[in-house]
Amino acid sequence: MKNIIIETKSLIEFIKHDLLLGKELTTPLDADTDLINSNIIDSLSLxxxxxxxxxxxxxxxxxxxxxxxxxxxxxxxxxxxxxxxxTKK
Incomplete structure (x- = not known):
């Protein structure tokens, strides 16, 4: 479970820093935010x-x-x- 928590935090930080690029969100980004329907992920950011x-x-x-x-x-x-x-282990 610890790995999931660490990865979740690091993923949120990556998304905020590298994918949002100044986009304003209507709700705060958290682990349950819909990345697709909230337009955080598009084809290029994917x-x-x-x-x-x-x-x-x-x-x-x-x-x-x-x-x-x-x-x-x-x-x-x-x-x-x-x-x-x-799977790779």
Whole structure:
């Protein structure tokens, strides 16, 4: 569980710093914020996010992994990352 908490915080910070780029949100960004429907993630930021995740966590994200279930919010991203890390061990 500790890994999920750490990854959640680091993911939120990455999203705030690198993906939002001055965009104003109507609600605060937290682990349950819908990243897709709130327009935080678009096609370009998705590529940036995937690249970051692959580098930061040393995982390979396949095209089939890129679906709303894995990227809908930070909690789902964190769970996805943990499963990828566990799979590579």
């Amino acid at each position: 590529i940036q996010l995937v690249t970051h995740l692959e580098r930061e966590f040393e995982i390979k994200i396949d095209d089939s992994d890129i679906n709303p279930d894995n990227f809908i919010n930070v909690n789902s991203l964190s769970n996805f990352i943990n499963s990828k890390i566990q």
